[in-house]
Amino acid sequence: MSDLGHVLVLAGGLSAERAVSLRSGDRIRDALCDAGVEAVIADADAALIPAITADPPTAVFPAIHGACGEDGSIREVLALLDVPYVGSTASASRSAFDKPTAKAILGAAGVHTPASVTLPRDTFHDLGAGAVLERVVARLGLPLFVKPARGGSALGATRVLTEAELPNAMMSCFGYGDTALVEQYVSGTEIAVSVLDLGDGPQALPAVEIQPVGGGSYDYAARYTAGQTEFYTPARLTTEVAAEVAEVAVTVHQVLGLRDLSRTDFIVADGEVFFLEANVAPGMTETSTLPMALAAAGRDLGVTCRELLLLAVARAGLPWH
């Protein structure tokens, strides 16, 4: 019998990451049920507020990826409803979700991140794409990595090897948002480090190394198609580098003001650690790295999620029995 009452796992949403979110939500719900928690899935639609108002859950576990789920908006609504929820506040989520903002904050805190420029679509229209892109290449060089300033799952993201590829990459990026982040492409080992805080301070979980099969990009298909990417947990890093990525992940978590859990993606090149992005609603699918890291740390997913829900309730100062 659950001591949490009933909880909601928020999954779905209307972003392009809806399908991934539904898979994450299902997995969290199943894991919570296995841990003895009465959990049901709810979507972020017009039925949500009436449902919460009519039968308030003890707490909510947001598992909506992309806009709405990670830009702080759904968390703002949950706060308005006085419903305890797992994870970062709306304000911190906004900072983390906007990649240029997160890079600026972390860069000021001494975290290394690839050199980049942030350019809205209108800039190309108003000033001329050719002239702007020419300056981008002159400043950052090649290769580049183009991605939407806000969004995840590598949707709209493209590695650009030649200047001729850049216009198509920009247009692909603008399919998923109106602002593009153009970064220097850093070739190295892709690493994801999850951070968990169960009340005794943020702790880095074992780093997960990501290696797409065949040496391709860690794109949408590679992320969510079983067998298309090999994962190594813990990552095949030297002791020193492993310690450094763990330390930087905790720094990211703290500097961005994140709460409960987060996942930070890095590139490690020649022993140097580069921050790419932070996620406040990390994927929880079968091919997502946070559950892998939990397993490597000997932690059960359902039990961990249950502890996070209990923390959220305690934070709100509400009884749960």
Add this chain to the structure above:
Amino acid sequence: MVASEIRALFAVAARPEVVSLAGGMPCISALPLDAVGELAGQLVADRGAVALQYGTGQGDPGLREGICDVMSLEGIKAHPDEIVVTVGSQQGLDLLTRIFVDPGDVVLAEGPSYVGALGTFASYQAAVVHVPMDDRGLIPGALAETLSRLATAGRQPKFLYTCPSFHNPAGVTLDQSRRSAVLDVCQRAGLPVIEDNPYGLLGFEGEPARALRADDADGVIYLGTFSKTIAPGLRVGWALAPAGVRDKLVLAAESAVLCHSSLAQLMVREYLATQPWREQVKVFRELYRERRDAMLDALAARMPVGCRWTSPSGGFYVWLGLPPGVDAKAMLPRAIAARVAYVPGTGFYAGGQGGDHLRLSYCFPEPSRIREGVRRLAEVIAAEVELRSTFGSPASLDSSASSVTSASFVTSASSASPDAQANPAAAAADPVQ
């Protein structure tokens, strides 16, 4: 953009907030559901021992008699013994491909062609060669040229797959004069024809077109379905084939599913016997005609210059050509973000071409939703044109080089409103009419 990304976007398209002009779902709510429910209940109560028992691989004889009546509306004279009941017409196509095709064999199909057929052909490792169409359907001369070219290369196609009436996705119909020409070309080449005709009774003008099978009982295998004239959930279709093929179909069907749902077959049989199904087809026709009109009117009022589209005289679909440089697949994320969905044209070609077109369905949304969906789509296309213009209209993101010519249809480009032609972006921003 890879297939998994498109699937991810369609997960959003299923939400009610999105106007989906993508799926070809029949409007089941127009069926007399009470009567169907009563029929089903009575069937189980009275004949449950048969309805819930195994049946034969060829299908219920009484249903096959009813199917002959249905096909007679398209000029087909058939005997129930010539019919094999299938799980929708899709299974008929699957079984026929299994019978006819070995890996690497060539099959011919219109370009564009039904995505479900292309999936079936791919699963049997067939090499699909597309034959161009225009607004009058498959081009007989192009078919002859394709056959000649293949013969020169030492290739003999196993069959021609065609959807002659209210084509999916093109919305066009093979006109009567071409029907005989297509049959003539195929007969001379000894090429079997698979005529897929799910929409044949759903024409908006006059009587149903005469089926190809009506004029060639030996060379044409006909696939039919009740998915559009009754309901797709019943999964009852059929194949009408010459005896030699029919026998193989029965064996293949038994191998695949042993027998088809007796309950579904008897429901359709009873429906045909006791319900005014011809009148119901007219109800569907009128409903879809109203929706077709809503879509065509909205397209004419809203679409930016450079767009062109077919004007279907039946069925479910409009095939919309995009302004130069605009890629339907690359544009899909923007459309989903704008809460409107369509199917990129690339799904309807085996080689990935077709990015310059998209398929719009008018069968399911109500007219007001169709108008709103077209309004949103017009804005998306206008923005896409602007984006392409900004970046110098580089090569299409997803199109691949191909020797196959995309369909060239006579369309309604000139029907765009004068305002829309002068200023597409401004016109697209107009309030809904």
